[in-house]
Amino acid sequence: MTYAIVNIQGFQFKLIENKYVYVPHFSRKLGEKILLNQVFLFSKKGVPLLGTPFLENIQVKIEILQHIKGNKIIIFKKKRRKGYQIKNGFRPFFSKIKVISFLEKKI
Structure with a gap:
């Protein structure tokens, strides 16, 4: 299983490919695709990479x-x-996001 632990607006989330996650509100448009580059940990086939x-x-x-x-x-x-x-009382805003893919750059 491939997953990553990512920083999104000061919170850490475990993201798995093609899964949905509710995160604090993004002030972006619906359907917009975003690249997250603050990755703490990335695990692929049981081999973790730690930043x-x-x-x-x-x-x-x-x-x-x-x-x-x-x-x-x-x-x-x-x-x-x-x-x-x-x-x-109050109701907090959330954004539902879907993880499309993990992009690995070759060094």
Whole structure:
């Protein structure tokens, strides 16, 4: 199995070819293809390549499929015996991406 661990907007995701992943919102258009070059680890046929901190010769090509809102997150604040209660919530934005391929450059 071929996979890569990639940095996307400060978060690390394990990407497998032809699989879907929900990541923090990309401000790009739907159907746009992007090359990710911040690859921490790349494994092909059980042989891992580890970057310091990134691998220079590996890129991941992804496609943006959908922009969606996640489940509601509730923020509740309370101070006991003071009559203070605040309830807030929000729905975070996510982008659904598909991994198209892993591009390996020959050195």
